[in-house]
Amino acid sequence: MDFERARFNMVEQQVRTWEVFDQRVLEALMTVRREQFVPPAYRTLAFADVEIPLGFGERMLRPVIEGKVLQAVQLQKGEIALEVGTGSGYFAACLAHLGQWVHSVEIVPELATRAQANLEAEGFDNVEVITSDGLKALAAPGPFDVIVLSGGVPEVPRFLLDALKAGGRLFAFVGDERFMHGRLYTCSEPGKVRFEDLFETVVPMLRVPQPVAPALV
Template sequence: MDFERARFNMIEQQIRPWDVFDPEVLEALASVKRELFVPEALRAQAFTDTELPIGKGQRMLEPKLEAKILQALAIKPGDKVLEVGAGSGGMAALLAHRAEWVRAVEIDPELAALAQRALQSAGVDNVTVEQGDGLAGWPAGVPYDAILLSGGVQELPDVLFDQLAAGGRLFAFVGRAPVMQATLYTKTAEGRIRKSVVFDTLVPELRQSAHSGFSF
């Protein structure tokens, strides 16, 4: 299979029609080898407009959702990023394309190991994969310039806003089936949180243990 042609077609036929035009985002999607972050048997489907199973009952988001997340978070050089729900590591690799470093926290130890192997295979050396419950907060590396929850939650934990830097952005899918709101939260210099709904969708929920809640 010609992965480079498939990657180009993904960007032109899926990403741009969804109003993703940020050149930095398009560069990340063109550079990160998405096929390395899906099971080998599914690599021919890596660029299709659908979620893909990655094991342990979890699924990788479709490319257009990953692109919309990147565009909303607007990662800049020097940013320190926390991802909650590493999955197979593909989203962490996209975040790391611009960030100084990414800390990707995955609650399932087998998926955490899978993400670590995939990132190494892809040559991504500025992502640290941690095994644990990122929804409970992750003090190492605070404050974060950007935080991403790579799955759905019914409410947001207070601690994640506490760990966000002034001017920082947090992106999350909030709600429950049949519709979740893909939402960007921005922390002002005064510590207030501004909320902007980017689009409506439905994604798999994050696995989690007990944690504090925060909702607007």
């Protein structure tokens, strides 16, 4: 398979047609080798307009969605990002390409280990993958310039909004399995956040741990 031609077609025929015109974002998608983050069994689908299974009930987002999110958050060199939902590590790699440092949180230990290995193999030494529940508490010290929730949530936890710097941006897919808004939150000053719905879509929900049943006595 000609990966370079497939990557070019992904950017030009899929991502750009979804009104992703930011040249920095398009360059990141052309540079980060998506095929290296896809499970080997699905490598020929690395650039297709589909969600790719990662195992453990998780899926990799479509390239057009990743491009839309990267364009929305406008991560700049020198900025620090937090991602909730590492998955394969590909989106964290794109953030790392655009910014200074990325803290990426993954609730599934096996996926966290695999993502860290993918990132290290591709030379990304400015990403920290943390095994934790990113919807329950901050897994890394803030505040952050950019926060991305890489899966659907019914609502954004307040502690994540409070972890934004003044001028910081948070992107989340807000809704349920039937309908979601791609929503961008912007912090004007501590405690003050406004939001804008940018597009409609449906993506996999972020995993919420099941409560542990009390032990019988």
